[in-house]
Amino acid sequence: MLYSSCRHLLSSFPMAASKPHRLHQIVGASLLSSSKKPRTMATDSTMKQEFTKYADYLNELNDKRERVVKASRDVTINSKKVIFQVHRISKDNKEEVLAKAENDLAAVTDQYISRLVKELQGTDFWKLRRAYTFAVQEYVEAATLCRFCKTGTLLNLAEINASLLPLSDQSVEPLQINVLDYLLGLADLTGELMRLAIGRISDGEVEYAEKICQFVRDIYRELTLVVPRMDDNSEMKKKMETMLQSVVKIENACFSVHVRGSEYNPLLGSSDPDYSIFGIIMQFL
Amino acid sequence: MRAAFRTAIPALLSSAAAFRPCRRILRLSPLLLLRSSPLSSSMANHPTPPSSASPSSSSTAAAGATVGLSSSSSSSMEKQFEDFRVQLEESGSVRERIRRVVMEMEGAIRLMHSSLLLVHQSLPAPEVLEKARVQIGVLNDLFGRLAEILRECPGQYYRYHGDWKSETQTVVSLLAFLHWLETGSLLTHEEAEKKLGLNASEFGLDIEDYLIGLCFMSNEMPRYVVNQVTAGDYDCPRKVLKFLTDLHAAFRMLNLRNDFLRKKFDGMKYDLRRVEEVYYDVKIRGLASGETTKDQTTQA
Numbered sequence: 001m002l003y004s005s006c007r008h009l010l011s012s013f014p015m016a017a018s019k020p021h022r023l024h025q026i027v028g029a030s031l032l033s034s035s036k037k038p039r040t041m042a043t044d045s046t047m048k049q050e051f052t053k054y055a056d057y058l059n060e061l062n063d064k065r066e067r068v069v070k071a072s073r074d075v076t077i078n079s080k081k082v083i084f085q086v087h088r089i090s091k092d093n094k095e096e097v098l099a100k101a102e103n104d105l106a107a108v109t110d111q112y113i114s115r116l117v118k119e120l121q122g123t124d125f126w127k128l129r130r131a132y133t134f135a136v137q138e139y140v141e142a143a144t145l146c147r148f149c150k151t152g153t154l155l156n157l158a159e160i161n162a163s164l165l166p167l168s169d170q171s172v173e174p175l176q177i178n179v180l181d182y183l184l185g186l187a188d189l190t191g192e193l194m195r196l197a198i199g200r201i202s203d204g205e206v207e208y209a210e211k212i213c214q215f216v217r218d219i220y221r222e223l224t225l226v227v228p229r230m231d232d233n234s235e236m237k238k239k240m241e242t243m244l245q246s247v248v249k250i251e252n253a254c255f256s257v258h259v260r261g262s263e264y265n266p267l268l269g270s271s272d273p274d275y276s277i278f279g280i281i282m283q284f285l
Numbered sequence: 286m287r288a289a290f291r292t293a294i295p296a297l298l299s300s301a302a303a304f305r306p307c308r309r310i311l312r313l314s315p316l317l318l319l320r321s322s323p324l325s326s327s328m329a330n331h332p333t334p335p336s337s338a339s340p341s342s343s344s345t346a347a348a349g350a351t352v353g354l355s356s357s358s359s360s361s362m363e364k365q366f367e368d369f370r371v372q373l374e375e376s377g378s379v380r381e382r383i384r385r386v387v388m389e390m391e392g393a394i395r396l397m398h399s400s401l402l403l404v405h406q407s408l409p410a411p412e413v414l415e416k417a418r419v420q421i422g423v424l425n426d427l428f429g430r431l432a433e434i435l436r437e438c439p440g441q442y443y444r445y446h447g448d449w450k451s452e453t454q455t456v457v458s459l460l461a462f463l464h465w466l467e468t469g470s471l472l473t474h475e476e477a478e479k480k481l482g483l484n485a486s487e488f489g490l491d492i493e494d495y496l497i498g499l500c501f502m503s504n505e506m507p508r509y510v511v512n513q514v515t516a517g518d519y520d521c522p523r524k525v526l527k528f529l530t531d532l533h534a535a536f537r538m539l540n541l542r543n544d545f546l547r548k549k550f551d552g553m554k555y556d557l558r559r560v561e562e563v564y565y566d567v568k569i570r571g572l573a574s575g576e577t578t579k580d581q582t583t584q585a
Binding site: 046047048050051052053054055057058059062124125126127129153154156157158179183218219222223225226229230231 | 361362363365366369370372373374376377380440441442443444446470471473474492493495496531532534535536538539540541542
């Protein structure tokens with residue numbers, strides 16, 4: 001599987017390369033009638049022959065990488081749109097906003113992830129991982145955010161991967177998101193949840209924010225045990241720091257509403273308590 | 286437009302009203318203010334002001350309904366992360382084993398390199414090459430062990446590739462140099478795989494690693510030429526120049542990305558230039574004259 005594409009080239013190669021090879025021999029023979037060093041002659045032409053193979057291999061790999069990068073960019077952009085859609089949530093339009101977000105997410109899966117899967121077909125997923133890892137992280141972020149807003153639970157990696165199975169043909173190995181990309185996506189999710197929590201508090205939904213707070217804490221706690229075991233965890237370590245900041249931000253926001261919100265809700269009266277809370281939150285931003 | 290203003294103004298007014306008592310309280314507690322101020326700069330997203338102020342009782346009820354779910358979900362979350370921990374631990378132990386093999390590989394590479402370095406000190410003698418050749422067998426075994434480890438996790442060659450990449454490149458450079466000393470021709474990718482006992486279908490030699498290895502070999506050439514001439518082999522620069530020119534021409538057939546291989550290839554021209562200089566020095570002093578006249582007679 002590793003060199004499937006390369007070996008394919010190898011098998012198709014001799015026919016394509018025989019011509020220049022022969023041509024070279026003729027030219028060589030006419031120049032050096034009794035070639036003093038026949039071996040160097042042969043070396044030169046076999047070298048060219050061999051390098052044609054390598055060139056084909058590199059061309060194919062680079063083209064594929066380019067296509068994967070393009071498909072990944074679409075996945076990233078459209079996953080971001082889903083996340084923004086989720087942030088349009090407010091007290092009264094929850095179902096409506098989430099329904100649209102889920103619709104958009106399904107469209108990302110059907111259109112863009114499927115294209116990524118198609119482009120990756122037959123290649124080692126790890127070889128081109130750098131080309132698509134950010135797209136997959138963003139997609140994980142969007143999918144898990146949608147799921148959390150809908151049910152308050154964490155979308156599992158197994159569930160995401162199960163939903164990706166029908167996208168590719170039976171003949172090829174299906175794209176499965178690896179643990180690392182999933183975890184990196186989760187780390188980004190907490191940033192989005194922080195924004196969501198602040199938005200909810202300013203909208204007066206303190207309990208919702210507290211639920212988010214609990215959820216983010218859970219994720220952070222679980223990740224602290226997993227991160228040291230990750231393959232290349234320098235990126236993840238950075239994300240863990242940001243994540244802790246997010247957790248602290250949510251906690252502080254919840255705290256301020258708890259402590260100070262109780263002080264001035266009665267001051268302002270019940271006419272519009274939400275603005276008072278909003279005012280407190282603004283102090284934090 | 287005007288209507289929009291009309292709705293915006295009361296909202297502004299009331300939020301301004303909300304700020305006033307708020308400041309008062311913060312003035313009472315400067316410690317809290319200090320604590321919260323570093324956060325303000327790093328906060329990326331400001332919430333949009335609420336458009337309508339409806340009583341919060343309905344939202345709390347909705348939130349309360351979903352809060353109940355989260356307690357059952359946290360156990361499934363725990364389970365998933367537990368699985369991840371096991372998986373990552375396994376891949377970590379695979380990596381450990383790979384690294385141990387690679388460590389041994391480094392030892393074999395050092396031995397092979399040091400015995401090959403002897404070619405700089407005298408005219409090539411067969412026993413010098415023989416010593417280097419012994420290490421090929423050792424490397425063969427080590428690559429076999431790597432392949433065996435990787436057999437346990439099919440399709441993950443490139444997950445761990447970084448762990449043996451640079452060692453493999455060095456191995457290729459040594460093999461190719463040795464092969465050139467023996468035969469005067471370039472070691473092909475296929476031959477390199479064969480020498481190392483690699484099987485392309487399970488644990489192959491990455492073509493980019495092979496090509497980078499060739500670039501490393503090219504770096505060795507100028508020094509070799511200089512020392513051979515010093516030792517009295519005046520024909521060496523011509524041979525090396527021909528070989529390096531061909532190699533450089535062959536490399537130019539590749540469409541390279543802006544990566545490490547490209548950088549190494551760009552460095553190859555300096556090796557070529559150095560060898561050209563040596564060849565020129567030898568030729569202009571007539572040291573390689575015997576060779577050239579022979580060449581001319583055969584060509585005429």
